[in-house]
Amino acid sequence: MKIDRRSFLALGIGAAAGTAFTPLPWKLTDDLSIWTQNWPWTPVPEDGDAYYDHSVCTLCPGGCGILVRKINDRIVKIEGMPSHPVNRGGICALGISGPQLLYGPDRVIAPMKRSGARGEGKWTTLSWDDAIAEVLDRLKKLEADNKTEHLACICDTDRGTVPQLFKRMLSLFGSPNFMTTPSMYDSYEAVLKKMHGRKDTLDIGFDFENTDFILSFGSGVIEGWGSPVRMIMANSAWKTKKAKQIQIEQRLSNTAASSNGLFAVKPGTEADLALGLACVIMEEELYDKAFTGAYSTGFPEFRNMVTKNYNPDVVAEKTGIERHLIIELARHFASAGTSSLAICGRGKGQTAGSMMEFMAVHSLNALVGKINTPGGVWSVEHPDYIPWAKEMNVRAAIAGKKRIDEAGSPVYPDSLSLLNRLPSKILESKESPIEMLFVSNANPAYTLAGTDKVIEALGKIPFIVSFSSYMDETADQADLILPNHIYLERYQDVPVRGGLARPVIGLTRPVVEPQYDTMHSGDVVLKLAKGLGGQVGEGFPWDDYKDCLEKTMADRWKELEETGFWTDEAYQPKPWAGAFGGTYGKFAFSDTILPLPDLEGDVKDYPLILIPKESMRISSSHIGDTPFTVKTVPDTELKGKTLVIEINPRTGKEQGLADGKDAVLKTPLGQVRVKVSFFEGIMPGLMAMPKGLGHTAYGKYLKGKGASYNALVGPMEDPVSGQDISWGIRARISRV
Amino acid sequence: MKKESSHEPGRKYGMVIDLDKCTGCGSCMVACMAENNVSFKEDESNKLDSITWMRVYRLTNNKPFPETEIRYLPRPCMHCGGKGDLGHSPCVSVCPATATDYDHKTGIVSQIYTRCFGCRYCMAACPYHARYFNWWDPIWPADLKKSLSPNVSPRMRGVVEKCSFCFHRYQLAMERAYNEDRRELEEAEYQTACTQACPAGAIVFGDLNNPDHAVHTLKDHPNAFRLLERLGTNPKVYYISDREWVRRSGDNYLNNEKTNTKPAVQEHHS
Secondary structure (H helix, E strand, C coil): CCCCHHHHHHHHHHHHHHHHHCCHHHHHHHHHHHHHHCCCCCCCCCCCCEEEEEEECCCCCCCCEEEEEEECCEEEEEEECCCCCCCCCCCCHHHHCHHHHHHCCCECCCCEEECCCCCCCCEEECCHHHHHHHHHHHHHHHHHCCCHHHEEEEECCCCCHHHHHHHHHHHHHCCCCEEECCCHHHHHHHHHHHHHCCCCCCEEEECHHHCCEEEECCECCCCCCCCHHHHHHHHHHHHHHCCEEEEECCECCHHHHHCCEEECCCCCCHHHHHHHHHHHHHHCCCCCHHHHHHCEECHHHHHHHHHHHCCHHHHHHHHCCCHHHHHHHHHHHHHCCCCEEEECCCECCCCCCCHHHHHHHHHHHHHCCCECCCCCEEEECCCCCCHHHHCHHHHHHCCCCCCCCCECCCCECCCCCCHHHHHHHHHHCCCCCCCEEEEECCCHHHHCCCHHHHHHHHHHCCEEEECCCECCHHHHCCCEECCCCCHHHCCEEEECCCCCCCCEEEEECCCCCCCCCCCCHHHHHHHHHHHHCHHHHHCCCCCCHHHHHHHHHHHHHHHHHHHCEEECCCCCCCCHHHHCCCCCCCEECCCCCCCCCCCCCCCCCCCEEEEEECCCCCCCCCCCCCHHHHHCCCCCCEECCEEEEEECHHHHHHCCCCCCCEEEEEECCEEEEEEEEECCCECCCEEEEECCCCECCCCCCCECCCCCHHHHCCCCECCCCCCECCCCEEEEEEEC | CCCCCCCCCCCCEEEEEECCCCCCCCHHHHHHHHHCCCCCCCCCCCCCCCCCCCEEEEEECCCCCCCCCEEEEEECCCCCCCHHHCCCCHHHHHCCCCCCCEECCCCEECCCCCCCCCCCHHHHHCCCCCCEECCCCCCCCCCHHHHCCCCCCCCCCCCEECCCCCHHHHHHHHHHHHHCCCCCCCHHHCCCHHHHHCCCCCEEEEECCCCCCHHHHHCCCCCEECCCHHHCCCCCEEEECCCHHHHHCCCCCCCCCCCCCCCCCCCCCC
């Protein structure tokens, strides 16, 4: 058959008409839409009884109360507890995503023993009995070799029964090397010791709810500093009552953006500004004479030193802030309404700060008489509810033994723990002075500055036991993982150290049964102690952890179990007479200023400065982020797997960069490929990188995304406290 | 789209968000994801396909340092009522499957996943980018399926989803009210998950028509504005900021044009 134009068209039209009349295409479209939607594996969540159970969150030092929504035995949601004194119903993004930590893919689901090289990720599971027996064997060997101080332990804090059980076991075993993760609270505690002269450890507290003027030296007031939810609520209250907040910082953080004024001092001159303000306050006689006169020592010397070295002209030159602005700020601070307070601890306060800065800022508060007064800075007494933490025989067991980090030694008398000094101490020695390391609720292989050195040091320790619930960087370097229940599966007391203006103890409760083959770390310690026997075994007279907790909490237990928290509602700080210790029972001003170390890196090779950028949306602590929180990270911080660096457009152009394009960022410690984001809200000459990304452990939702700040920045030791006070590093950036 | 007859008084749920209080912390985003079984995938950095019923945008005034300012703007679905609140929302008007509809009892724009066949007309019509398409099957790894709430159906590949003002919470609250022989809800009885979670108290939710609810007065605040008001979408989400540059960024203004000082009242002309 010959196909001509006519028959071709007829055929075409016929086919089109035919198709239109057959039900086939419609049926296919219908099927297709059903096929694309009705996958049998789209889950149908099981329904059941819905109810709420209460507990507290342990994911940061904030200590918020939580309500856990359950369907039968499943946790489907975590909400804030409206009746809790810390968060009053509010809750942060990480806190809400707790169920993803509970049921998520990053958990260690059974005790595991390393079967490959360190960090290779090869593990074999073993029984709890075998795992504990192995640790005991090694402990007994240390004991037999008379090397008990070669055991060390790292916890997130020394507060509460679980860290104290670890510490007690170490002490009775004969090791003083109990260390904690550094934070700004270390600096504040040292300040309280030095300036308040008290031997007992005090907590720093801030009466933010009753203050009218907040002067923040780089603190991320609404970005995770202190108790984060409480701070955000306080910030809203300040807006309502028109309180003023002034931020001293080099970039427009969310805190700076929300403040009433940004003082962009030259990086590293925060303490100079504080002393400059002190100078104006003293020269203009704006200080509280009742306080400085009768309740302080060393004031004349402090005054001489400050007026000599920190007059507004000198400070203007140093900080880059105009003289008249310094004077105005000082006047405002000294005369604001009924109360004003100054705070420090950079970003979230996850690192310590220089004693010069902390003491200068605390002196400002003292000058205006805002110590232990309404709306001021308080020294808050501990509830002191763990009597067995102070027993003399425990102290005697380690008498005469030296700590490896030299905390508490005559060199660093005011520091309790200097974990930052551990890596270099290990690397300095031929054989590691630590033969066995316990790590509980901490991830030093990620959170300490100078990651490469930290991992190298860990590599020299013959045996590392991780108590982590998650497969984090430190667990990755361990020989044995003894996974703890996560906070939703266990009992634990949570004394809050978040700058609260009163003591609060929370109780985390097992709102669900343990989901995997894990064990409470408190119980593991008890088993180890009993296995060791002798003096150690006798020091642990409890049946199990819960027995220990109940007996320790004594009268408070019932209240804790019922409401989830204990607090002293009517707490008031001690009045000036009686608040201070030392020889004279007075607040001690200090005129000693030791020069701060310079930022690491040569200016010629590294013309820019890299600083961290901290946010409520990225955890940056020993807790890794969840799929939900990673989802909230903006594409100006993470694009694909590439980290995005924030840089001022002017500086960016000078360096030959283009917005959104790739570049290589280099510091004396390493280099990384990044993308560039031009942002006006950062001081020229600086670059900011989000802190909390670049994990080398955890699962695919977190691992390998972005770059780690701590891998690019080294530690910087404070001459007074020995703490790591690193806040940045010199860096350069070039296009690729 | 005829107006449904109803014996009940017309509720009109809406939000007023104080942008000067918002800290950009992201609680609302995660509270929403957890409440509504929102899925997640390995890479969420391509924000065009990242499903976030509630998304927080960063606004900046683009002035050089240190005069730069930023504000965060949380953006749920605006639950547009269209002119005169007759339900002519941009998305409802274009849906060929009646998968999205305007509820005249509450003013809430619904999304019925099983009806949606994924044509995405609604996404094209929505001026607020509040709608998201499921390009892939959702995956809950390890035991994460245990964290799913039975109150909201997980979505399948090939459908569009968006903020529902936590409509299931409204249904639960109404159920309780009916059991107690009530027809009215107290303000606190029905609150969205984002409102409840916000630590800053920046989000206020309630019935815009009910004088006893805080939103009723807040929406008339002299610094209140809505997004792209002049499109006539009549959104039910209001924002407040004392910064004029923030209010201006809520719409497309000509350089010499004055910023709206009061929210435009949408009259029905037909």
